[in-house]
Amino acid sequence: MSSLAKEHEDPRLSIIPRRLSRFKQVVIVLSPKGGVGKTTVSVLLALAISKWYGKTALLDLDVTNPTTHIVLGLNIEEVGIEEDKGILPMKIPGENIEFMTIAFFTKNKLLPLRGIDIVNIVRELLSVTRWDSDILVVDSPPGFSDEILEFSKFTRKAKYLIISTPDPLAISSAQRVVELLQSEKQFIIGIVGNMCREDRDLMYLQKLSSFIGIEVLTCLPWVNEIHKHYGNYSYLFNLFGGNLLPIVNRIVSE
Amino acid sequence: MHEWALAEAIVETVKKKASENNINRFSVLKIKLGVLQQIDRDILLFALEELLKLLKDEYGVSVENIVLDEEKAVAKCMRCGYKWEIDLQPLSEEYREYIHFIPETVRIYITCPKCSSRDFEIVSGRGLYVELS
Numbered sequence: 001m002s003s004l005a006k007e008h009e010d011p012r013l014s015i016i017p018r019r020l021s022r023f024k025q026v027v028i029v030l031s032p033k034g035g036v037g038k039t040t041v042s043v044l045l046a047l048a049i050s051k052w053y054g055k056t057a058l059l060d061l062d063v064t065n066p067t068t069h070i071v072l073g074l075n076i077e078e079v080g081i082e083e084d085k086g087i088l089p090m091k092i093p094g095e096n097i098e099f100m101t102i103a104f105f106t107k108n109k110l111l112p113l114r115g116i117d118i119v120n121i122v123r124e125l126l127s128v129t130r131w132d133s134d135i136l137v138v139d140s141p142p143g144f145s146d147e148i149l150e151f152s153k154f155t156r157k158a159k160y161l162i163i164s165t166p167d168p169l170a171i172s173s174a175q176r177v178v179e180l181l182q183s184e185k186q187f188i189i190g191i192v193g194n195m196c197r198e199d200r201d202l203m204y205l206q207k208l209s210s211f212i213g214i215e216v217l218t219c220l221p222w223v224n225e226i227h228k229h230y231g232n233y234s235y236l237f238n239l240f241g242g243n244l245l246p247i248v249n250r251i252v253s254e
Numbered sequence: 255m256h257e258w259a260l261a262e263a264i265v266e267t268v269k270k271k272a273s274e275n276n277i278n279r280f281s282v283l284k285i286k287l288g289v290l291q292q293i294d295r296d297i298l299l300f301a302l303e304e305l306l307k308l309l310k311d312e313y314g315v316s317v318e319n320i321v322l323d324e325e326k327a328v329a330k331c332m333r334c335g336y337k338w339e340i341d342l343q344p345l346s347e348e349y350r351e352y353i354h355f356i357p358e359t360v361r362i363y364i365t366c367p368k369c370s371s372r373d374f375e376i377v378s379g380r381g382l383y384v385e386l387s
Contacts (some may be wrong), residue, residue, distance in 0.1 A: 007284070008383045014270050015263035037291065086259030087355065102359075105352040109362045112334075112372050117358045123357055128259040 012127035016202040019126060022156045023057070025135045025251055027189065028152065031163040033173035034142035037071045037194040037220070038163050040236065043071045045161070047237050048091055049135050049226035050096040053252050057089065057133035059150060060101035062115050062141035063121045069103050075233030076103050086130040100129050118146040125153060135251070144177060157252070159187040160213070161247065165194050166201035171208050193219035217250060218243045256355060257294055261301035264384055265309055272315040279364070282387045288379040290327040290340060290357040292350060298322075314385030317369045323347050331366040338367055357381055 020026065029042040042058065049058040057067065061069035062096035069076050072092060080089040081104055089098035102111070102121060113121070138158075140148050152158045160181055181188055193205040196219040209216045220240050229235050272278055283302075287293050302320060310316045327340040335358065340360065342350050349363045357380050361372045 008385055009267050009271070011260070011263035011267040011382055011384050014266040015259075018266060077337055081351075081355065083256050085262075087256060102356065103360050105356045106362055107304070111359060112361055113358060114373075117376075121358050124381070127263050128256055128355070130259070193288075 004117055010123070012123045016123065016126045016154045019129065019131070020042060020136075020157075021132060022131060023136045025254065026138065026155050026159065027251055028032050028061075028138045028140055028158050029163060030140050030144075030148070031123075031173060032142060032144050033163050033170045036049060036163045036165045036170050037047050038142075039068050039071050039139050040076075040226070041161075041192055041194065041220070043068060044139055044237055044240050045231055045244055046097050046137040047095065047233065047249060048191045048241055048248045049137065049251065052086075052245070052248050053135065055096045055098070056075060056095055057131045057136040057192045058099045059089045059091065059125075059136060059138045060099075060103065061122070061127075062128055063102045063118055063147060064111055064141070066101045066103040066106070068099070068139045071230050072099065074232060076107055079104055081105075084130065086128045088130055089132075098133055102126060103206070112196075113227075115146050119150045122147055122150040126151070131155055143182070159189050159251070161189045162191045162218040163194055164208070166196055166204045167212050171204060172180065175208060175212055177238050178214055182212075187230075189219035189247065191214045192217060192247065195222045196220065197222040230235065257297040260382055261294070262380070264302060267303040267318045267384055268306070268317060268386065269313060269315060270363075271308060271311070276306055277317050278313075280317045280386050282319045282321055282385075283387075284323055284385040284387070286319045286383040286385070287322055287324050288327060288357070288381045289324060290342070290353060290360060290376065290379050291381045292342070292354045293382070295322055298320075325379040326360050327376045329364075329366075329374045330370055331369060332372055332373040332375055333371040334369040335364060336366055337369040340364060340379070 046056045046058040060066045089100040091098055143242050162174050164170045202219050205216045220243050318381055330337045331342050345363055352359045365372050366374055
């Protein structure tokens with residue numbers, strides 16, 4: 001008993017595994033390189049799973065500079081916070097998706113954070129959010145730092161979907177993160193090529209694929225001025241949704 | 255009722271500690287309440303009492319006393335080193351609510367009183383900690 005009296009426990013650590021245990025699948029959309037399309041793929045993947053499988057949860061894990069809500073077309077200034085024995089994720093109107101982001105609390109402001117603050121925010125969001133889906137898609141920030149490390153320690157179900165464009169910087173980044181995940185015996189669903197313009201782009205990605213032994217599941221085409229369609233996710237889904245079917249099948253069949 | 259989710263976390267910790275240490279009775283559950291999180295003590299206590307009743311009924315684990323101990327919110331600037339007690343009163347209700355949910359968002363609404371930096375450490379009084387005896 002005396003040893004207990006000296007311990008200061010963070011209660012969030014006890015509840016987070018229970019909160020995440022409701023998910024049958026947890027998919028972390030990942031690339032250490034920024035600008036490869038993680039957020040767009042995360043939103044479209046959540047949409048695809050929700051349409052072809054069922055209710056899907058989407059979490060923006062970028063707590064410093066979240067942007068998933070922009071692709072979803074939400075006016076973040078007008079989104080309120082709903083509570084019921086915790087914080088309820090936002091139901092995306094007309095869709096079978098529930099969504100959580102730090103932007104509900106920071107609105108359009110940048111939040112300057114050091115490592116321990118990021119860890120605290122990830123713990124806070126995971127301990128008080130009451131999800132109601134079977135599959136969680138996580139849009140991760142660039143890099144491989146506190147957000148991803150802290151999140152993934154709470155669930156053994158996490159599976160990684162690697163995003164890469166065909167350029168050497170993104171391919172090199174994808175190779176590094178795959179090597180790291182493989183060394184930890186983590187489950188990698190596959191690679192999603194993005195912004196592919198020519199046949200040789202697919203060749204570059206397939207070369208990476210054969211080198212690291214991870215399949216390229218799909219290659220999303222380059223779209224001129226895609227940023228003009230951020231917020232109109234239905235348009236984006238019509239463009240790319242079909243390409244995501246192999247990924248959804250792979251996730252759902254696991 | 256965001257406090258309910260936090261109470262669930264506390265009770266889950268009691269359950270885990272009981273199991274890890276093969277104990278079914280704790281004399282004191284002390285909860286440190288960081289001022290920054292602005293926890294509603296009455297709601298937290300209500301939720302704790304309800305959830306502890308369930309814990310006793312379902313797992314036979316009991317807690318005799320709950321002690322709430324408030325901790326001042328103190329920040330230290332990482333640029334100029336200035337240390338101060340954070341005062342949320344001048345902020346709007348909306349901003350205080352965001353800080354209630356996610357205390358780290360305080361950096362959006364408050365800067366160092368000496369050098370205006372938002373790069374400050376929350377030295378104490380951020381959120382909840384529990385101590386069992």
